[in-house]
Amino acid sequence: xxKFSLLDHESVPKHEIIAEGELKSVLSKFLIDKEQLxxxxxxxxxxxxxxxxxxxxxxxxxxxxxxxxxxxxxxxxE
Amino acid sequence: xxxSEATIDSMIKDLPFPSSTLNALREDVLKAGVxxxxxxxIIEKAMEEYEVSCIEPCxxxxxxxxxxxxxxxxxxTMRTFHYAGVAEINVTLGLPRLIEIVxxxxxxxxxMMTIALSKNDPEDYAYHRxxxxxxxxxIEATKIDHIADVTTDLSQMKLIIxxxxxxxxGRNITIDQVKDKFNEELNVLVNISPDIDNQIVIxxxxxxxxxxxxxxxxxxxxxxxxxxxxxRVVVRKxxxxxxxxxxxxxxxxxxxxxGVDRARTSTNNINEIxxxxxxxxxxxxxxxEATDTLREQGLTVDIRHIMLVADIMTCDxxxxxxxxxxxxxxxxxxxARAAFEVTVNHLLDAGMRGDVDKLEGVTENIIVGQPIxxxxxDVHLVSRKTGRVEPEEIKTEEE
Numbered sequence: 001x002x003k004f005s006l007l008d009h010e011s012v013p014k015h016e017i018i019a020e021g022e023l024k025s026v027l028s029k030f031l032i033d034k035e036q037l038x039x040x041x042x043x044x045x046x047x048x049x050x051x052x053x054x055x056x057x058x059x060x061x062x063x064x065x066x067x068x069x070x071x072x073x074x075x076x077x078e
Numbered sequence: 079x080x081x082s083e084a085t086i087d088s089m090i091k092d093l094p095f096p097s098s099t100l101n102a103l104r105e106d107v108l109k110a111g112v113x114x115x116x117x118x119x120i121i122e123k124a125m126e127e128y129e130v131s132c133i134e135p136c137x138x139x140x141x142x143x144x145x146x147x148x149x150x151x152x153x154x155t156m157r158t159f160h161y162a163g164v165a166e167i168n169v170t171l172g173l174p175r176l177i178e179i180v181x182x183x184x185x186x187x188x189x190m191m192t193i194a195l196s197k198n199d200p201e202d203y204a205y206h207r208x209x210x211x212x213x214x215x216x217i218e219a220t221k222i223d224h225i226a227d228v229t230t231d232l233s234q235m236k237l238i239i240x241x242x243x244x245x246x247x248g249r250n251i252t253i254d255q256v257k258d259k260f261n262e263e264l265n266v267l268v269n270i271s272p273d274i275d276n277q278i279v280i281x282x283x284x285x286x287x288x289x290x291x292x293x294x295x296x297x298x299x300x301x302x303x304x305x306x307x308x309x310r311v312v313v314r315k316x317x318x319x320x321x322x323x324x325x326x327x328x329x330x331x332x333x334x335x336x337g338v339d340r341a342r343t344s345t346n347n348i349n350e351i352x353x354x355x356x357x358x359x360x361x362x363x364x365x366x367e368a369t370d371t372l373r374e375q376g377l378t379v380d381i382r383h384i385m386l387v388a389d390i391m392t393c394d395x396x397x398x399x400x401x402x403x404x405x406x407x408x409x410x411x412x413x414a415r416a417a418f419e420v421t422v423n424h425l426l427d428a429g430m431r432g433d434v435d436k437l438e439g440v441t442e443n444i445i446v447g448q449p450i451x452x453x454x455x456d457v458h459l460v461s462r463k464t465g466r467v468e469p470e471e472i473k474t475e476e477e
Contacts, residue, residue: 003434004333004340011344011351011359011366039395046356060358065381068098076396 006049015046019072023057026073042075045078052076080111089117092407095128116140136456140390143383151176155337166312167323169346179364180401182391189327191308193217194342195320203320203337207313210320213337214311215249217324220303225249225256226278230294235285237294241276251303251378253278266293305331320322329354350396360397364388411435413442 002006006012018026029035034057040047052058056076064070086107090100107117107281154173170178170188178186195213197204222228225245229238241253253270257278260268264280271277280297284287310325324332327345332338333354345351346367348440352360365381365388366392367440372379390405391398398404406418412428412435428435437443440450 006355008341009359011362012356013362015358017212038389038393041185041395042367044353044356046358048453053415064096064098064385066098066385067096068101070096073365074395 006045012046015050015052015058016061017050017052018057018059022059036076037051037073037075039077042076042078047076054078068074081114081117084115085114089121093121093125095098095124098127111157121350124339129153134453136453137453143386146383147372147379147387150372150375150379153377167310167325168298171371171374176368179348179367180387180391180400182348182397182404186347188325189307189345189347189350191324191329191332191345192320192329192342192343193322193324193332194339195322196339197319197338204339205318206471209337210313210322211240212250213335214322215302217308217322218304218311218333219301219306219308219326220249220251221299222256222297225251225302226378228297228469230290232287232290235281235290237280237290237297238271239278239280239297240274241278243276246276249303254302256302259300259302260297264293264296268319334439348397356395357392357395361388361392364391364397404473411437411439411442413437414439417445 007015022032037057040052040058042048043050048049048060054076057076060072060078062070062072062073082220086104090104093100095103104119107120112120114405151173154176168188169175169190171187174187195210198231203209209253222239226241227237229240231238239256241256246252246256251277257270259266260278260280262267266283267281269281271279271280280293280320284402294464305328305423307328308326314321314322314323327347327350329343329345329347329350329351332343333340344363346363348363348367349364365384368384368387369379369381372384386392387400391400398408400406402419409414409415409418412433416424416428427433435442437446438451439454
């Protein structure tokens with residue numbers, strides 16, 4: 001049986017850890033601090049899958065019924 | 079003279095539209111064939127339309143969402159049980175289900191799974207009735223009542239279990255498996271009867287009536303085969319494909335089975351989705367379950383309102399309920415919390431701790447009688463003095 005990746009599940013959108021530079025441009029776009037982003041837990045199954053550490057910011061590319069595709073950001077927390 | 083595809087692409091590339099709008103615009107323009115001047119005009123009009131349909135800054139999005147879901151909610155049936163189109167499986171619908179979703183209950187009152195089957199080749203599970211049936215028996219929890227009659231022999235101080243051969247065959251379980259399972263689970267003496275076919279005799283650890291009666295009860299709870307908590311599995315054919323529906327939910331266990339399509343299998347238990355697939359999948363599940371519940375009742379609520387609710391419920395990385403122990407109970411303001419529920423306790427606790435309320439939210443400002451910081455109330459006007467205005471001048475104007 002092949003290994004199953006959670007990210008292949010139809011209701012799990014694409015998650016990726018973003019680099020420092022991209023994070024800066026995101027934060028300056030919304031005029032916020034990193035701590036004001038929505039959160040994702042480090043024990044979250046998907047956090048574990050992509051190997052995110054506390055303090056990383058995860059970019060989530062959601063399939064949206066209204067916008068087609070929407071970017072969302074979550075800060076990894078304890 | 080219409081412009082080329084590449085020109086159109088470069089013209090719409092930098093527009094601030096969401097991708098669905100961009101694609102629709104691109105397709106329509108390509109189909110119609112427009113000149114450069116027309117294209118510019120279209121873009122201008124589209125931008126205008128887009129700005130009109132965007133939410134205004136400082137608009138009370140949450141209140142609008144609450145009312146937009148609440149009003150149709152008054153028309154929902156109070157208590158409905160329905161067979162939801164799925165063969166014989168009972169699911170909670172209507173208002174009770176909606177409340178269950180926003181309350182983020184750990185276990186819904188009628189948990190249910192939809193198990194999609196793998197369909198990699200034409201001989202795979204999804205197209206194969208026998209394979210599907212066999213898998214269904216593997217998943218469904220088999221208890222002793224399904225395959226046998228149990229009699230309590232008080233004179234001999236033992237339980238006699240007469241297994242039905244046909245039922246065992248159907249569920250693909252053998253007498254030895256039953257015996258081993260009881261041995262493992264109950265810590266009692268289990269024997270296969272030497273004289274009579276398909277009979278198991280169980281003798282309690284110590285010969286007392288209490289023990290015997292207790293044992294007679296507890297053997298009904300032993301899961302001999304399958305997944306604990308899956309009470310029933312129904313096989314349905316949809317189009318070309320077989321799908322399993324289960325009463326009871328155990329997503330993590332089911333995903334381990336061979337033949338289950340792990341990418342498309344789902345449950346209506348949102349908490350389980352959160353634990354197995356993560357917070358983003360849980361958010362999607364909240365949206366799906368809430369829209370399905372509303373749609374089934376014939377109510378249309380714009381999905382944006384439900385998306386807002388789902389976002390708020392999942393914004394801290396876990397699924398929080400809308401209520402005392404969730405969103406409303408965690409507000410920063412003392413007044414806002416006191417206005418919601420258990421007023422006296424909140425005020426008392428805040429007083430003892432010496433909490434400070436900065437009056438930044440809506441509720442607390444209404445309580446103290448100030449303009450709220452929404453809409454025009456959130457805008458502060460600062461004027462730059464250009465020249466000195468004589469007090470006398472103002473006076474005369476007023477008069």
